[in-house]
Amino acid sequence: MLCVSLAERSAAAVVKALRGRPFAEIRLEAIEDLTEAGIRTIFSGPGRKIATFRPGRVPEKARLRLLRAAVRAGAEYVDLEMESLGEESRKLIREAKRRRCRMIISYHDAKGTPPRAALERLRSLAFAAGADIFKIACRSRNGRDNARLLGLLDDPRPTIVVGMGPKGVITRIAAPGLGAPFTYASPAPGRQTAPGQIPATVLSRVWKAIEHA
Numbered sequence: 001m002l003c004v005s006l007a008e009r010s011a012a013a014v015v016k017a018l019r020g021r022p023f024a025e026i027r028l029e030a031i032e033d034l035t036e037a038g039i040r041t042i043f044s045g046p047g048r049k050i051a052t053f054r055p056g057r058v059p060e061k062a063r064l065r066l067l068r069a070a071v072r073a074g075a076e077y078v079d080l081e082m083e084s085l086g087e088e089s090r091k092l093i094r095e096a097k098r099r100r101c102r103m104i105i106s107y108h109d110a111k112g113t114p115p116r117a118a119l120e121r122l123r124s125l126a127f128a129a130g131a132d133i134f135k136i137a138c139r140s141r142n143g144r145d146n147a148r149l150l151g152l153l154d155d156p157r158p159t160i161v162v163g164m165g166p167k168g169v170i171t172r173i174a175a176p177g178l179g180a181p182f183t184y185a186s187p188a189p190g191r192q193t194a195p196g197q198i199p200a201t202v203l204s205r206v207w208k209a210i211e212h213a
Contacts (some may be wrong), residue, residue, distance in 0.1 A: 001182035003050065004200050005193040008104065011038030018047060025079070025184060027193055028053040028066060036069045043073035050104065051075040055084060064088050071101045077133075079104040082122065085129050093130040105131035105212060110164065113138040113145035119152060127157060133181060135160040140168030153179040165196045171196055173206055 003023045007030035008014045014031065018024055026042060026049055028034060053063050054149065064084075071078055078096050080089055082105055096103045105126035114122075119136060126134040126184055130137035140146050140163030149161040149171050160180050163171035172183050184194040185200040198206075 001176060002200060002203060003182045003184050004187050005184045005197065006187060007191075007193045011035075011041055014042050018042075018045065018049075021047060021187075023048045023182070025050040025052050025193075026070075028073075029057045029068070034066065036066065039066060039069045040073045043070050043075045044134035046153065048076045049074075050077040050079055052079040055081060060070070061088055064092050068092050068095050071095050071099055075101055077102045077104050079106050080117045081105075082107045082126060082129075092100065092129075099128065102132040102134050103130055104160070105129060106137065107139040111139055113140060113148055113163070116148050116151065119148070123152065123155075123157065123159065133158040133160060135162070137162040137164055138168075139164045140171065140196075142167060143167075146171050150174060150178055162194070163196070164194055168196050171199065172196065173203065173210075177210075 003025050004021050005025040005027060006014055006017050008017055009030060009032050011031055014026060020183065024047065028051060051067055053067050055063060067078055078101055080092060093103055107122050123134045135138040138149065146163050146168060149163050152159050152161055153175065158181050161175050163170055175183050182195060185203045186197045187200060189199050
């Protein structure tokens with residue numbers, strides 16, 4: 001399954017970009033005029049959506065409050081970083097559980113891919129904290145990093161693996177076929193929200209070519 005990652009500068013632009021997209025990740029930190037009213041407009045519309053708000057732009061309590069607003073507005077998934085786990089984040093997790101919004105707990109490493117044992121520990125911590133899905137996104141430097149990430153899919157617990165950077169592109173192509181719930185794609189060339197992200201049309205063509213090989 002393919003999820004298009006959208007990083008638009010306004011709520012109105014997000015609504016426009018969502019047209020015709022059945023499944024999308026909304027990068028809330030990119031919205032310059034972000035308000036709870038805008039969040040309601042985005043997440044109450046049709047289609048499946050992931051609410052994502054990476055740390056750093058606003059104070060942590062405000063960030064988590066806005067993610068909770070997305071859950072209340074109808075987000076089907078909410079993405080919470082492992083480094084954000086704490087008392088305030090537990091409120092978000094409880095709200096998501098009450099509203100049947102699936103919790104993605106994610107780990108990101110922009111420098112490299114940790115050893116397999118470390119990745120397994122991170123996954124166990126994520127599910128113990130209340131994850132419905134664990135997402136691991138790491139810089140992939142070579143084929144061994146890719147193999148280590150894709151090897152995590154040999155497990156019944158829902159796991160998304162992403163090898164960031166040009167060396168990790170194969171993980172974005174192969175992961176859904178190996179058991180990942182979905183992978184992320186950009187809406188168009190040059191509009192990636194992460195290094196190595198493939199445009200949705202290109203990824204769809206690759207999958208079709210593999211299917212008919």
